[in-house]
Amino acid sequence: MIKKQDLIQIFNDSINVKMDFIYNQYDQLIKVINTIVTTFKNGNKILIFGNGGSASDAQHMTSELVCRLNFDRNPLPAIALTTDTSVITSISNDYDYSKIFSRQIQALGKPGDVAFGITTSGNSENIVHGIIQAKYMKMKTICLTGNNGGKIVDISELSIIIPSKNAQRIQEAHIVVIHTICQMIEKIIFGRGLNEIV
DSSP: OOOHHHHHHHHHHHHHHHHHHHHHHHHHHHHHHHHHHHHHHTTOOEEEEESTHHHHHHHHHHHHHHTOSSSOOOOOOEEETTOOHHHHHHHHHHTOGGGTTHHHHHHHOOTTOEEEEEOSSSOOHHHHHHHHHHHHTTOEEEEEEETTOOGGGGTOSEEEEEOOSOHHHHHHHHHHHHHHHHHHHHHHHHOOOTTOOO
16 A cells, blocks of 8 residues: 655655755866866766666767757767767677777766766766776766765766765656756856756
């Protein structure tokens, strides 16, 4: 039997995780936004990657940057490394699944670009390898993770950690963070208001 209180509890938990994050880590989010803005202003790009639901988030973020979010404007250079099935499966087959992102970063990245890894646990081996490869290539590295951050926070230049052990709550907060980043990028680069939807 579905109880109203159970549904309310789910929503309250989700809200509380998001508010806990923004009140305690807003300075880290500002650093991430400024880093990506600087990257775009310098003529560089962002490579975004994750597994499962985080792969969907990588594609979602890429679409908001390349297409548009709130208003018509020039596209911003972003690539999701989760979409080319031939590349992903060939790397998995010929090398190893842990290399599916690092190999693409090696091919597509350059110094000054951003590698943006999304991992709920912070321990996904292919995300860790991707960030290591990006650092080796003198790219900027950002991770979006949860719980205690996992292994990736010791490798990434910047980390956004959602303070929850529940994967669902972490992923819900991740999409809010992604939308916030994209909204602020539009505001800073194109000078248009947050609530201006055209």
